[in-house]
Amino acid sequence: MDEEHQQTASTWPQPPSFWKDFTPDSVSRFEDLQKETAERLGVQDPSTIRLENLPRELRNLQPPPEPEDGAWRVFSDTYRLQNELPQLDDGQIRRLFPNSEERDQDGKHFDRATILKRLAKSLLLNFLELTGLLATNPEAAHEKITDIRDLFINFHHLINEYRPHQARESLISMMQSQLDRTRAETNGIRDAKDKAERVLEGLSSLTIQDQAHDTSLEKDDRYGPDGEAWAMLME
Template sequence: MDEEPQQVASTWPPPPPFWKDFTPDNVARIEDLRKEKAESLGVQDSSSGHLDIALPRALRNLQPPPEPDDGEWRVFGDRYRLKDELPQLGDGEIRRLFPNPDERDQDGKHFDRATILKRLAKSLLLNFLELTGLLATNPEAAEEKITDLRDLFINFHHLINEYRPHQARESLISMMQSQLDRTRAETNAIRDAKDKAERILEGLSSLTIEDQVNGTALEKDGPYGAEADAWTTLMD
């Protein structure tokens, strides 16, 4: 019992013990059971792994677990949610130093995040200077100032995190634009190569007709020597 918490909290934890259940025979058995269940239900795809199958104990670990009912689960001691939301400052008993989302953009006033961030940055510098002064004169009174600095940092970080959806959207737009530009550049390069090949073929065709009329041969040392060599190669 004492070793299990250490394994969960370890930086490099060992693999879970049920990895030994993933043998070729067990994998083949569970696939056969899924196919039988899918055929009985009339389902075309049996590889989803979400079919409700009564499995023997040796195969239960091969079945993907269902989603948690409360939307939360723990991995290595950390808590995660199915719906990733920005936590509210009130949940951690942190003082809010800027308006709530419901109180913003009221009375015709626009909520300027850049201005709020500048104010918080100036407050951080001022409170840090006050903290250094208290540590030099009265260290016992520095605890309240440390709490103020903590609230300022958390509010600053929280306001920056509100930009994450906008950052993700702009990153996606930039990635799609770069892909579009690359595709257009490749298309233009293909068209240029096609036009160059057509001009060369037209030049070869015109030179061939003129030579047939005049009864002369193309000179390899002339201005169309490369075309003459290409045309000779094609004719051979």
């Protein structure tokens, strides 16, 4: 029981020990070496320089170089610098639509929306045929299941080709929202500025006599209807 609990408690590995090398003193020394090397080589950005023959305590502060083949493994999964969409031919999957570089016979451009609609209709038709085969001849349903599998894979592959377009549209929408928010804040600042200028213009138009008159009125209001008599007595 204790061994089982110990295995469950240590599922995640401990952090690597080189985090102790990232001290303020080491980081400052590493940045100074980068600046000195950049000045000697005439490079504008010191962070792009890769230093050689670093001391042992500063080696972990420099990121490792990019893999030569453009691929690396993390937790048994392979990642690539260029994340390309795998082709259907590479997985020996039957392609049910033409390549994006090709065109239809009538000369129109490659339309993914029309092909997606056709694949959706084909999926519904093949599913109905599959239900009929399962009722009459279940042994012959294997070929129809393979057709449905190919339809789903082609459908999913065609949707994945929309990902770059989706990313661009999402970025455009996010930037447009940020622009609208900035414009609204700018208009609010301008409105507050105009209001402050109108208030200052109103205050600057007041003369000393007007201010004295306003002060006397305030005194009259303060002492009620006998304010004038009280003011005469005070004089």
